[in-house]
Amino acid sequence: LPVVACDVGGNPEAVVDGETGRLVPPRDPERLAGAMAELISDVSKRKIFGYAGIRRAAEQFSLDRMVEEMGSLYESLARGER
Structure with a gap:
């Protein structure tokens, strides 16, 4: 199933809006409901x-x-890079 999530924290790293699911602004229940309704009603897009x-x-x-x-991170830290 696709993901519908708020655009906060690590969610944008995991979910690509319009490709693997929907990201909606936090504290926006109307947009959240709309994104959920979109995927409920569109079987093809959901798949x-x-x-x-x-x-x-x-x-x-x-x-x-x-x-x-x-x-890679540990190697760069060992070289004194950030």
Whole structure:
């Protein structure tokens, strides 16, 4: 299923608005309800966003990728970079 989330914290890193789900402004219940209604009523969009979300999660948040990113971070810190 696609994600409908508020555009806060780490959500924009995980959800690409209009591609893997919908990001809405925080404290905006009308926009939240509208985004949910959009995906409830549009089966095709719901499936497209849902599968895109699965692909994004597999590519961006896999264990191998996270280990690689952490290793790069530690290496840059060891070199005195930020």
